Each structure stands twice: as C-alpha cells, then as structure tokens.
Amino acid sequence: MTRYDFETLVDRTAMGSSKWAAMHRAAAAHGTDLTAHDGPIAPFSVADLDLPNAPEIIEALQEALAGGLVLGYTVPTEAYLDAVTGWFARRHDWHVEPEWVRVTPGVIPAFTLAIREFTAPGDGVIVNTPAYYPMFPSIESSGRRVVRNPLVEREGRFRIDLDLLEEQARDPRTTALLFASPHNPTGRVWERKELEAVARIVVEHDLLLISDEIHHDLVQPGHRHTVVTEVDPALAERTLVLSSTSKSFNIAGLGIANAVIPDPGLRDRFTRARDDLGFDNPDVLGAVAVQAAYTRAEGWLDELIALVGRNQAVLTAFFAEHVPSARVAPLEGTFLSWVDLRPLGLDAERLARLTAGEAALFLDEGTVFGPEGAGFERFNIATPTPVLEAGLERLRRALDAALA
Template sequence: MKYDFTTVYKRYGCGSGKWDEMQRENPNVGEDVIPFSVADMEFVEAPEIVEGLKAFLDTTVLGYANATDSYKEAVCAWMKKRHNWDAKPEWILPSHGVVDAFFSAIKCYTNEGDGVMLLTPVYYPMYIGIKVNNRVLVDCPLVERGDTYEIDFEDFEKKAKDPNTKLFILCSPHNPCGRVWTKEELERIGRICNENHVLVVDDEIHHDLIMPGHTHYVYAALSTEMEQNCLVLTAPSKTFNLAGLQTSNIFVPNEALRREMEAFLKRGSANPKCNILGYKACEIAYSSCGEWLDECIQVIDENRRVITEFMAENFPQIRVCQLQATYLLWMDWNGLGLDYKELERINRQEAGLFFDEGYIFGAQGEGFERWNLACPTSYVVAALKRMKEAYGKYVK
C-alpha cells in the first residue's frame, strides 16, 4: 500500500477518552492492546492533511474564520465525485459536529412533547438529544433477519401517521447495525415522511465508509420531494479521523428550513463559527485524500474478513452481522450463554478487549458488542488470540 496503516500512536494522557478509560479499568494491558470502542481511528493521518496544515500554519493567523468559498466548493465537489449528489454551496451551514447538528435540529424544528422517531438500536446520543430536550422517543425497532437488519415499514408508517410525530432522525448508513439502506428503502421512507409531514434529519457521517459490493445513496439526492423535506448531516471526521477538529456540515436544501436553522443558530448559545484548522483540514481531505480513503477501506474490510472467519471457526455461537458500511462491526454474543455484564467483565479484565457495549445502543443491544475495525490488522489478530485464551474456560 502507498499509505501507512500499520503504525499506532499510544494516546495515553492525550485526552483520548477511550485510551484513558482502558488504562483506568485495566492498568496492566499489554503493548498489543488498543481500545476498539469509540469511533475514531487508530491510523496515522493522511500525510496530505498533515503537510497541508503545516503549510497553512506558515501563512496564516489563527483568528476567527468563516467557511470560505473554497471550503464549500471542496465539500460539494466531494459529494458529487463520491456520491453523485449535486449539493449546492449555499445549502451548507457549518456545525461543530454531527451530534451538535442533530441536537440543533431537534430544538429548531420541534417543540417540547413532540415525537422524534428512531430506528433502534441506534447511536446513543440520538436518545440523549430527545430526552434532554424534553421530546418523546418514538421507537421503531429494526427487525433482525439472519445476519442483518430490516425496517418494519408497517410499524414505521403507523408511528409516522401519529400527529405528534414531527421529526425522524435517519442514521444512514446505520450505526451500529452496519446497514446501507437501499434506494427502495429510502424512497419508501421518503414517501411516508412526506405524506405525514415528518421532517427527516439524515445523519450521513459514515457515508464515505462503504464496504466493497455495496452502494450508498444520499437521501436528498433521490427526489426533489425528499430533498425539500430533509437536512443532510455530513463530516470528514469519521472518514479521515478528524473528529478532534470539530467540523461538520448541515446541508439544508429547502430555503425556508435553512433560514429557520440560521436564525436558530444565531440566537442560540452555540457559536456557529467552526475551527479554522477544521475548515482547512476538511478542504484538504476532500480535495486530496480519496486514494488514502480507498486504501483505508481495504484495511477495514480485511479486518472484517479476519474476524468473521475466526468466529466461524472458533466461536460459531457468536453471530457476526454484515458490515455493509462504517468501520464498526456489530456482533451478537448472546449465543455464548453469558450475561451481558459478565461479557463486559471478561472482555475488559481477562481478554483485554475494550468494545462499545451493545446495551448503550438500546435494550435490543444487550449481549452485543460493537468492534471498531479502524486499526492495523496485527492488533485485530492479537485481540482474537487473547479472546480464544480467555474464553476457553467459559465456552466449550
């Protein structure tokens, strides 16, 4: 490979929550142990980003900054090249992150007591955004089908028809289930939401991380009607490991909705200006780092293959879900016959395996683990060896 996907920087004491948590919970972990939990990467940055930021720092001052025309043009060019979506620069409202963005959407477009729909299990800050803002969770459980998940459209439509349901947060691709929604599924969601006046907030933070053999469709690109009834949330953070720079984009194609969000951001407590280095890093990444991303996806897919084959041979009781997108492998460990808290204890204290525990994604996630695959394959292989040794006394 052209790029380095084997080096790991140990991030102890650097403010990385997952590294500090691992050290706090098990100070004796070995050198071959890294956390597989929070969704950032254990890869070094693309050199184009590092060198580009160095050059930028040589010629600028770090004062307040707005999103430049070149920034917005780079974002839109990426959307066209990678997703065949003709997004317009004027649709972009920068945000400090996708979580901030969907929190803002909840507060901007709904009132206290309004219903907000989620396809569950799902990324846990979405539950928090609904709860802390005194909205009502409208839970639409996904249906397990073999090694993947499907939408129960009968249930979805019934809940969308409730006059109290005002907003739907779509996780596309889905975290933690790893689903890429098909064109037909998205169009059906669009029809139901449009007919029932439910606004769609489309979280696409993982949409660049599509595994071989799958095709992602941007929700807003599928029809004018869908475009005009949605917000699309994107960021370079998952794609290029830039989460610490806190830069994302809210695309609002509908002018009236955009003006409403602009007014909300101006009167709210959040500063709508983003990080000057985040703007530049995003622009560099979208302009120069497509090849790095392509190689990164190859490594993630290889890690998926290694784990899937290992589980089939050594722990067939563990159900590995299809990884269609994201670098987050969703696995059902309930077949081992162990309580989910016991799984967590064995993994962290005996096997040196620090995952995001499934129960944080909702009740359906109990007994599941979410494994972050954005790391060198050698660390995955070492983890599987530790797992086999640790579980030998529990599973026969």
C-alpha cells in the same frame, strides 16, 4: 500497493484520547493488567482511529500555519465550499449548491439543534434502534420523546420495520425521524428501495427528516450509499443531511461538520438557531483539514476502506472458527462491526468481565445502543490488522478458559 501507513498503532494515552482514557478506566475497574498480555493492546470502542492521519491533511495544516494563517473568527471560504460540494458530486453523484451548506461544530450539535428548532417539546422523534447512543440524550434532553423503531433481523441483515414506522409516523405527536444512513451500529447501507419506502412515509406523514450520513464515505465494495434526498424530490423541503469528514478522515478532534439544507426556510431557521449559540464560525484549522481531505486525501480514504474490509474478513473468520454460534453482521458500511454474542448465554456483567477483564478487550457493549443491543458487542475494526488479531486471540483464550 499501499501508499499509506495503516500498520503503526499510535498509543494515544498521553494525547488526551477519550477512547484510551476510557480503556484505562475500564482496565482499572476490572483489575486488568494491560502489560500481562502478548501483543499490542488498543481499545476497539469509540469511532476514531489510532492510526497516523492522512499525510496530506497534516501537510495542509502545517502549510497553513507556516503560511501565517491567523487563528481568528472564520467563515467558510469559496474554496472550502468548492471542496465540499465537489466531493459530494464526485463521490456521491450528489449535486449540492454551495449556499445549502451550513458548517457546524459536529453532527451531534447539528441534529440536537435541528430537533430543538423544528420540533416542539413533548413531540416524538423516531430512531431506528439499536441506535448511535448520543441520539437518545439529544432527544430527551431537548424535552422530546424517543420513539423506538427497532430494526428487525431477516436473513442475517437488519432491516427497517416499515409497518411500524408508518404506524408511528401516523401519530400527529410524532414529528421527526432521526435517521442514520449508513447505520451505526449495525453497519447497514440502506438500499435505494428501502430509502424510497422511508421517504414515502416521511412525506405522507409530514415528518422532518434529519438524515445523519456521517458514515457515507465508508462504504464497502458491492454496496452503494444513496443520499436520502436523491430518492424523492419531495424530501428536499423537509430534510437536513448531516455529513462530516470526522469519521472518514479521522479528524473528529477538529470539531467540524457540514449540514446540507436545500430548503431556504429550514436553512434560515437552522442558521439563526446555530448562530444564537455562537456556532457560526467554524474551527479555522478544521476548515483547512476538511478542504485538504476532500481535495488531496482521497487515496488515503480508499486504503482505509480496504483495511476495514480485510479486518472484517479476519473478524468473521475468527468467529466462524472459534465461536461459531456468534453472528457477525455483514459490514456494508462504517468501520464498526456488530457481533451477536447472545448464543453464548452470558449476562451483561459476565460478558463485560470476559471482554474487558479476562480478554483485555475494550469494546462498546451492545446495551449502550439501547436495550435492543443486549448481548451484542460493537468492534471498531479500523485498526492495524495485527492489533485486531491480538485482541481476538485474547478473546479466544479467555473464552477457552471460561468455557473449560
């Protein structure tokens, strides 16, 4: 039995949602009339949710404000750090000392800061492509080079090209790996033996490992997320693990994340660099929300994971029946489904017209994740099931008309 509301679609048009604003811009650009379709329309792009937040988080925020919380400069409290480390221990079997945790305004600021602090201008930073798109400007605007390590698809699963990774890591000008685990956009949850192979290369070639584990709580049954530092003790002195509640509890707008840095030297340098930017005080309401998420809202997350599993089944069945040439990547983690539409043989412009134009379906085009994503689409499926079904039905009609 479900306890939470995962059925109400929240129209966030007037709430300043960046995703809904992008949908309205795309609709205008394609001349799409959003009122001309049956059923609900919502964007399937940016990774946040158009669903009511966990009531436990809302209550905690209301209680804090009603209780007179002063909205001044704040440091993480002992209770906050207990909540964070308690969650890591309980959910991930990961033992983190409270002093290893550094709060930042987000995971993107944390990996950008780490790149700027621990690598030198001109250095190469490896990313597995297709990649979470802000990783590219983070590296390039820092004056570092993106070293692309394209994932390879074998037996329907994306895998890391370890031979190429080793070759790239051997280059002394390559000094870091910016790693997404679980992987966005392919939905892979790396297996322990894959992580062990990556760890061996990182250690042997003296790389810094920035492990973006923001999706670590969003793992489907049958898969297990392993925190990268757990596979090899030698990683602890060269790794930052970046985690957050922003995806799993839908509080990205509160601007708060936790970097876990076991090594004191790395931690001190990271802290100094963070503080120099004035990022030393976490968002006071964000801290309340994180603490509530980790101590009170676990049941909400479990229902979200179940919703994502059901929606992935709906999406997979839809493509199997109506577009059998398309390939839906198995969703092991995240709530982002990666669909290969290359067999349709449509160029990027035609595909965009078909989706955002004729089908009023607002997705993340594969090319935003790098050229390796050409012909793919990323669907954010953490949405009420009828909203997904309505979107797929619009796609079916548009495809029927286009291919008639």
